[in-house]
Amino acid sequence: MESKRDMIRELTHVAWGIMAYYERQEQDGTMAQPEAQQRAIREIEHLRYGDESRDYFWITDMKPHLIMHPYSKELIGKDLSQFEDSEGKRVFLEIKKAAASGSGFLDYTWNKKYTTLKDVPKLSFVKHFEPWDWVVGTGVFLDDVLVKTEKITRRLTRMIYGSIILFVLLLLFVVFRSLSIERKRIIAEKHLDHSRKKYKAMVETAVDPIMMIHNGTCIYANKGMQNLLGYRGDELESLSLTELFIEDKPEKDTGLQALRNALHGDTVLGEQEARLMRKDGQEVIVLLTLNRKNLGSQKVMVMTAKDVSGVKEFEEQLEENRERYLLLANRLHFGVFRTTPESKLRFIEVNSVTRELLDIAEGIELSGISLLDFLEIDHTEPPLFEMLQSEGYIKEKAFRLKQKNNEAKIVSISMVMAKNSTGQQIHCDAIIEDISEQQKSAEERENLIVELQTSLMFLN
Structure with a gap:
């Protein structure tokens, strides 16, 4: 329906444009008003559109008199203020009222003369042409819409009846199915209750805090879990599991997301x-450790918790001490660095003193730089990594740095291999110190001693 309204509005604007064209001819003095009006009437009278090119335009004035109508010529020139349609609506007064506001839609019944003499609902759009005080309009008969509406109504009625029948059949199926499922559920519940009691007895004897979860809800928590969380068993069973988790740092806490993933299979x-x-x-x-178990015919999630609060506190204190150590090392001009636990000993992190000592520019990616790139290797000794592997550490071992700008430097390096709780090597922590001056002083001292000993030999 909306498309029909848009169509007749745009078409009326076309006919109105024809009037405007001839009115401009009149204003330009090209033709007199009667001639301009007659030309506009003739042109608009022959305008047609629609599937069979039978839809048309008409013109009235504001009195209202009919000026042009291609099918109802018997009404042309007559006063139509009292003209009524089959439903008693004064059509031309309604047209006048709509045109008084510039333009507008109206609906009424009109005789569809070009097919059968039958009054049919019609939707029209009219527009006032002020220079001549005329009204031009066009409309579409809505009998095809009524036919389509009736077809749709009949189709919907059939669909509704069909849906009701289908719903009744489905309802009967669901009822019988539900009865069958209920019987199976009662049997399964008996098996589940038996398995639950058996598994509870096993869980209760466990030392670690354990919680059994079914369908996202706690169904049992042993004494260890109750003591850990401070809740009674019945309180845990009534809580949502997410209420037990603190979520303000999701990037650090993987437990809640892991639980959600596990609950999704x-x-x-x-x-x-x-x-x-x-x-x-x-x-x-x-x-948290999450494992799936079969509890009778049901699958449950067994969540085991290991309290590491003390370990975490110790790690935080250790990290704090490490930061203090790094700060102290910078103040004392010690180089501190960390490398990977493999033969290349690639850097993971370095402090500013190490960067200065090894001439590593700021912003350079460390992962591709090896400690060995900076050391002159003595091939008479075992490789540095092998010494670390065998002893677990290196203490104050002197190395000569590869010369840059003809500047020879000697450094002392101490390293220790760090391991995790399972004994796996995770990184090497190290200290590096420039001992070039000390080494130079030691060499000078040795040379002086040799000279003194030589002099004494001559004196004797």
Whole structure:
């Protein structure tokens, strides 16, 4: 319907434009007003559109008198103020009213003379042409819309009845299916209850805090888990699991995301760090292990927690001490650096003193730089990495740096291989110090002693 409204509005503007064209001819003095009006009437009278080119335009004035109508010529020139359609609507007064505001839509019934003599609902658009005080309009009959509406109504009615029948059949199927499922559920619940009691007895004897989860809800927590979180078992079973997690640092806590992934069916390997909130508001840092188990015919998630709050606190203190150590090393002009635990000993991080000593510019990516690139290697000794591997550390070993700008430097390097709790090598921590002056003084002292000994030999 909206497309029909847009169409007749645009077409009326076309006919109105024809009037405007001839009115400009009149204003330019090209033709007199009667001639201009007659030419506009003739041109608009022959305008047609629609599927069979039968839809037309008409013209009235504001009295209202009909000026032009291609099919109702018997009404031309007559006063139509009292003209009514089959439903009693005074059509031309409605046209006058719509045109008084410039333009507008109106609906009424009109005889569809070019097919059968039958009154049909019609939608029209009219527009006032002020220079001549005329009104031009066009419209479309809506009987095709009514036919389509009736077809749609009949189709919808059939669909509704069909849907009702289908719904009843589905309802009967669901009822019978539900009864069957209910019987199976009762049997499964008995098996589940038996398995749950059996598994609870096993979990209760476990030392580590353990929670059993089914469908995202805690169904059992042993004493270890209750003591860890400060909740009773029934309180944990009524809580949402996400309420136990602190989520303000998701980049550090992988436990909650791992739990969500596990509940969605993903396999979660290894331990996942998480921060849990106790009932008293205290924070507990734990390592979570998530495993799927069969509990009768049901699959449950078994969550084991290991309290590492003390370890974390120690690590934070260790990191704080490390920062203090780095600050002290910078003040004392010691170089401090960390390398990878492999033969190339590639840098992971260095302090400013190390950069200055080895002439490493700021902003250079360290991962591609090896400590060995800066040292003159003594091939009579075992490789540096082999010494680290065998002893676990190197203490104050002197190395000569490769010369730059003809400047010879001797450094003392101490290194230690760091390992994690499983004994796996993770990195090497090291200290480097420029001992060029000390080495020079030592050599001068040795030379002086040799000279003194030589002099004494001659005296004797």
